[in-house]
Amino acid sequence: MIDRSDRGKLLFLGSIAVSLVLVLAYLAAGGSDYAPAKSQDPCEPREWRDPEGLQEIAEQFSLSALDGAACKLGVSRETLARALATEEARQRFAEQYGIGDEELAAAIRAGLLRAVGDAEEAGALSPLLGVPLRQVLRSIPLDEAIELINNAESLLDNAQSFIGPAEGLLEQFLP
Amino acid sequence: MSEAPRPRSAALALAVGLVLADSSIVVLALPDIYRELDTSVTAVTWVLVSFNLVMALAAVPAAHLARRFGPGRCAAVGLGVFAGASLACGISDQLSTLIAARCVQALGGAAAVTAVLELLPATVGSEQRATVIWAGAGATGAALGPALGGILTELVSWQSIFLVQVPVAIVAAAPILSVARHEAATGVLNSELRRTGRPHLLANLALALVSAAIAAALFLLVLLLIEGWRLSPITAALVVTVMPIAALLGRRVGSQVPSTKTRAAAGAILVAGGLGGLALLPKAAIALTIPPQILVGIGLALVLSALTETALAGRAPQAIHGGWTISARHAGVCIGLLALTPIFTHDIAEQRSDAIDAGTAVVLDSHASPLLKIQLAQRIDERLAEQKDKVPTLGPVFEPLPDDSDDRDAVIDLREELQDQLDRGATHAFAPSFGLGALMALLALVPIGLARRVDL
Numbered sequence: 274m275i276d277r278s279d280r281g282k283l284l285f286l287g288s289i290a291v292s293l294v295l296v297l298a299y300l301a302a303g304g305s306d307y308a309p310a311k312s313q314d315p316c317e318p319r320e321w322r323d324p325e326g327l328q329e330i331a332e333q334f335s336l337s338a339l340d341g342a343a344c345k346l347g348v349s350r351e352t353l354a355r356a357l358a359t360e361e362a363r364q365r366f367a368e369q370y371g372i373g374d375e376e377l378a379a380a381i382r383a384g385l386l387r388a389v390g391d392a393e394e395a396g397a398l399s400p401l402l403g404v405p406l407r408q409v410l411r412s413i414p415l416d417e418a419i420e421l422i423n424n425a426e427s428l429l430d431n432a433q434s435f436i437g438p439a440e441g442l443l444e445q446f447l448p
Numbered sequence: 449m450s451e452a453p454r455p456r457s458a459a460l461a462l463a464v465g466l467v468l469a470d471s472s473i474v475v476l477a478l479p480d481i482y483r484e485l486d487t488s489v490t491a492v493t494w495v496l497v498s499f500n501l502v503m504a505l506a507a508v509p510a511a512h513l514a515r516r517f518g519p520g521r522c523a524a525v526g527l528g529v530f531a532g533a534s535l536a537c538g539i540s541d542q543l544s545t546l547i548a549a550r551c552v553q554a555l556g557g558a559a560a561v562t563a564v565l566e567l568l569p570a571t572v573g574s575e576q577r578a579t580v581i582w583a584g585a586g587a588t589g590a591a592l593g594p595a596l597g598g599i600l601t602e603l604v605s606w607q608s609i610f611l612v613q614v615p616v617a618i619v620a621a622a623p624i625l626s627v628a629r630h631e632a633a634t635g636v637l638n639s640e641l642r643r644t645g646r647p648h649l650l651a652n653l654a655l656a657l658v659s660a661a662i663a664a665a666l667f668l669l670v671l672l673l674i675e676g677w678r679l680s681p682i683t684a685a686l687v688v689t690v691m692p693i694a695a696l697l698g699r700r701v702g703s704q705v706p707s708t709k710t711r712a713a714a715g716a717i718l719v720a721g722g723l724g725g726l727a728l729l730p731k732a733a734i735a736l737t738i739p740p741q742i743l744v745g746i747g748l749a750l751v752l753s754a755l756t757e758t759a760l761a762g763r764a765p766q767a768i769h770g771g772w773t774i775s776a777r778h779a780g781v782c783i784g785l786l787a788l789t790p791i792f793t794h795d796i797a798e799q800r801s802d803a804i805d806a807g808t809a810v811v812l813d814s815h816a817s818p819l820l821k822i823q824l825a826q827r828i829d830e831r832l833a834e835q836k837d838k839v840p841t842l843g844p845v846f847e848p849l850p851d852d853s854d855d856r857d858a859v860i861d862l863r864e865e866l867q868d869q870l871d872r873g874a875t876h877a878f879a880p881s882f883g884l885g886a887l888m889a890l891l892a893l894v895p896i897g898l899a900r901r902v903d904l
Contacts, residue, residue, distance in 0.1 A: 358826045
């Protein structure tokens with residue numbers, strides 16, 4: 274039989290022990306890390322994923338271009354990708370961030386230039402072809418830069434979109 | 449005065465439990481009210497805040513009225529007003545009328561609860577036993593409220609929460625009517641309208657802090673379950689039933705320990721520990737909410753009863769000091785709700801954005817075909833636009849599954865990964881608020897530790 278005063282001590286110390294055990298157990302189980310994965314900073318270089326074949330190269334090229342454009346605009350790559358999915362999404366994006374078409378097109382061109390550099394570093398594009406490719410991309414008029422996105426209706430439309438022209442460009446310059 | 453003491457004491461306890469359950473009973477109905485009355489999260493919070501605020505402001509004046517006009521009459525009128533206002537809440541079709549009715553409901557409730565404390569000693573035979581019953585009924589009501597409200601919301605509607613209270617209030621008022629008639633017939637009010645002693649500041653301060661923490665536990669957990677993890681109200685109600693069950697266990701444990709100071713301190717620590725656990729949930733899983741809920745449930749039963757008993761011990765008149773405890777508890781609930789609502793609404797928006805970005809990254813970096821990625825990106829964007837400011841349900845984005853088996857497998861993987869990111873975002877969004885609630889419970893240890901006359 275536990276003494277009445279001891280019951281009080283037992284309750285007090287027991288409550289501390291149980292609380293600590295729960296908190297420490299949840300911490301040990303990863304409670305402090307259970308959060309959404311953080312988006313990678315688009316200004317940081319992103320490693321290319323084993324580009325094999327033209328389609329994969331074009332896809333990685335598009336993702337690099339997205340990173341570059343997002344970096345220029347100060348948004349995440351993912352936010353920009355959703356913004357470029359449809360015309361309505363692009364309008365919402367423009368309103369939310371106060372980014373006009375010209376600024377968007379300029380950012381996309383900067384992104385495309387970065388993609389060329391990334392492709393060269395990944396060994397997916399001959400450095401010899403980088404110079405003329407950059408010249409082509411630099412000379413794309415603003416409306417065509419926007420068209421490059423608009424026609425695609427998304428980044429990864431293999432035939433008619435951002436990737437399509439990118440792939441076309443690559444096809445011309447790949448050995 | 450013809451009723452036997454036992455039915456009357458049960459009716460008095462029912463009245464206290466009913467009124468104090470109302471401070472939390474609509475928690476599970478808030479998402480439904482939010483959608484049906486087309487309002488904002490902050491505005492709908494006022495369905496809760498208004499009731500608690502008026503209770504906090506009206507409890508002490510109501511206790512004075514009970515002393516002046518007779519507790520029987522005050523309790524009967526209070527329950528009548530409470531029943532009428534509950535009916536008005538149940539038929540409200542606008543947020544403004546609902547909030548106004550909730551204020552009136554709180555006025556009636558404050559009158560009833562404080563007057564009951566004056567009636568109980570004569571019914572149960574001792575002031576100390578009356579205090580224990582009164583405090584216990586209040587703690588049980590507060591703990592049971594969310595579960596009852598959730599079940600009614602799911603099975604019937606949010607309006608039924610209020611409509612059901614009308615007959616319950618009438619049943620609770622029936623045995624009190626004879627007391628009221630006796631007071632009216634004899635003209636005897638209370639011959640001892642003596643000066644009241646000062647309220648127990650430290651016990652009431654601790655009550656306010658711990659009530660803020662408990663409000664955080666009840667309110668935030670329900671929102672996490674329904675809005676974050678997208679459970680139905682009835683499932684959420686069943687989940688949070690753990691707390692009142694644990695509170696019953698807490699009452700049994702508490703009855704074995706005579707020191708109110710020890711019970712209050714242990715209770716506050718358990719509430720803090722439970723909230724700490726909720727702040728550190730390692731996964732979005734119902735089972736993981738159960739251990740923290742058990743701690744909060746046992747803790748709230750221990751701490752609310754102990755602090756209420758402390759605040760009332762050796763003080764007279766009981767109604768006035770009971771009024772102070774009601775005021776402190778509901779002020780604490782208001783502080784908890786008003787302090788935490790902007791924090792977690794901001795965190796939800798931030799985590800929603802992070803989770804959606806993480807989910808989009810999963811799609812972009814996946815091995816699905818480019819065409820499929822485009823379709824998913826379009827559907828995700830459309831879905832987000834539809835479910836603005838909420839944690840989105842993205843299941844429909846992946847329907848129908850593609851015919852191609854490779855694409856179908858890729859979509860199923862993507863759906864699971866995207867869901868995981870959303871669950872992470874929703875759970876993480878509540879962590880700072882749960883953590884703040886835990887801090888409030890720990891802060892309550894300061895006045896509990898400083899209080900001298902707490903051992904009955």
